[in-house]
Amino acid sequence: MVRLSNNLLGLLNIITLLLSIPIIGGGIWLSRQANTDCERFLDRPVIALGVFILAISIAGIVGSCCRVTWLLWLYLLVMFVLIIVLFCFTIFAFVVTNKGAGQAISGRGYKEYRLGDYSTWLQRRVNSNWGNIRSCLAQSKICQSLLDSASTPLDQFYKEHLSALQSGCCKPADDCGFQYVSPTNWTQTASSTDPDCSSWSNDPNLLCYGCNSCKAGLLDNIKSDWKKVAVVNIIFLVFLIIVYSVGCCAFRNNREDNAWKRRYP
Template sequence: MVRCSNSLVGVLNFLTFLLSIPILGAGIWLSTRGTSECERFLEKPVIALGVFLMVVSLAGLIGACCGVTWLLWIYLFVMFLLIVLVFCFTIFAFVVTNKGAGQVVSGRGFKEYRLGDYSNWLQKRVTNTKNWNKIKSCLVDGKVCQTLQAKKEALALFNQENLSSIQSGCCKPPIECGLVYVSPTEWTGISNSNNSDCTTWSNSANALCYDCNSCKAGFLANIKRDWKKVAVVNIIFLIILIIVYSIGCCAFRNNRAEKAHSDPRWRP
């Protein structure tokens, strides 16, 4: 007789199997229809996630509902590794995003961002040219500065704008450069600042401050905010994983008990 825990594991893994189908489909769609570097960057991780969920859910489904003990054992082993990985990533996310915050600028509605304020690990990710070129491609394709480019507002109104961290870092030069405001994405004059971003800045719509350290810092500020949210979600996900793992252990014991009852060789 299949116990309640076996049925519950079967239902949960059936739902996970159904979830893996659209995830895998999305990865395949990105591989065939993706037009931007950003979309192609997501292709392999999405396909890998879809295949992983599909294989693991099938192992748990067959192992629990069909009494295949060795499959259920593999399922539990993978679940245990997943719990360890999620736990480690959650701790890691809190550690690497602990440092860094936007700098308040007097008389401005937005903050400015400095690369040196963030953890060394995050800094190394964005100062790597290969990594940053991919990120920059995503920012350009995402047209993060488009709304500002369309505005021709006066400086007083621009100073009150509630810019996102990426817009503040990538779409305008740092305030300390002392450049003359023409429009949100057009500035003129010669800077006396030693900040390298002041010479990196360009009025070209495809350049702006995408190669500035302030842009990299603004991107990291966005990553920090997102990772904090992900870490909280991971805690909830970790609790769910532990509950499912516990139910799976019960199902595994049920399989062993039924096997021992039907086959004397399995009895302790």
Template sequence: MRVSNNLVGILNFATLVLSLPIIATGIWLSKQAGTECERFLDTPVIVLGVFVLLVSIAGLVGSCCRVTWLLWVYLLVMFLLILLLFCFTVFAFVVTNKGAGQAISGRGYKEYRLGDYSNWLRKRVTGNWGKIRSCLVDSKVCQKLLVSASTPPVDFYEERLSSLQSGCCKPSNDCNYQYVSPTNWTPSATPTSQNPDCAKWSNDVNKLCYDCDSCKAGLLDNIKSDWKRVAEINIVFLVFLVIVYTVGCCAFRNNRDGHSWK
């Protein structure tokens, strides 16, 4: 048996083994999920695991058992996967090109404006904000600030808050609210800001600024950072897939030449 067939078989056996814990994780999530956000993850994880399992079986049987048509299906799926991953990587870089936190004088944290980010991302987030909001509340993104209720103003203003904490857990700086504790602020007696977020702030720990545009902007900044990391990892993964695809093409040619000789 040719080297390329062996190599494809080994690679697909490894991915087949990898697919089993992925499927098991999805099933575990479906049984253990206590919130809507956790339940949202189980189906995609199971689908991903089953997809990897089926593709691995096709590549393993096609290369090791010399089933040419099955190896052809495997290569077709691999080609489509490479094309899809390439398109997603380019798209991820495009939609995350805009937007950044704004530095505030005398503050350790930055503030975020919804209009600074990609229009496509803004529509996705604002259109599904009801579910996203409940997920943010369930994740207790402001829990660290609640624990630090005795933090003096000077120390709080120097805090390196995450984009979600800055956007969702405190009022915007231009609202001129008076600091009492990290999640307790008193409105100014003479409000001057036209920022609509100022009227949405609440000292209720389940409300805070979760309905503010700054909270949506903080989430978008978080998504932007995550997508950029994913896009960078995808480049490495794409190179790996192209190498596997090339080896698979060699195995396919070996199968075809073997059948022609017979």
């Protein structure tokens, strides 16, 4: 008679196997729908994750239900490594996203973002890949809504609730003291030591995509996304630990059954 832990492990792995199918499908869909490098870089990791979950689920099902002890041992080994990696990544995600936040400005509906406020590790990663990221942001048209609202009066613009990327990439910093013409058109009135002020351009293809504030806006988005991922990781980690515990029971059952068959063939 198949023991409860083997049945339960098989059931849990059937669930994860079914979950892997939409993940793989989503990755394939992303690869076909992508029009820019921004979207395209996600498809391969998503497909790889789906295939990995599919493979490990099949190993768990076969190992538990068909009593293949060596395959179940391999399954548990991979699960153990996955739990350790996921635990370390979750801790790391909380550490690198602990620093940095937008600075509220009196009388403004948006916040200002400073690159130096964020994790040094994240800064290095963004700086080393900024050429591709900058092109990606320009193609994504994050500033299009501001370009389309050229007739917006200054007092109304100051009340706008801009996203971190829009605030950092689509307008100059308030410290520059530029004269407002439209949300994406500003007249330089004085020189400033802030390199972002000299990087600003009224050209809609340039704007402040070369500014540190734009990098900071991106990091604020990354920080927010990573914190959400870290919370999901904690939930997934608890699920993996439960599955691993059930797997250990199933592995013990397999060994006991194999030992019994050797003694009483």
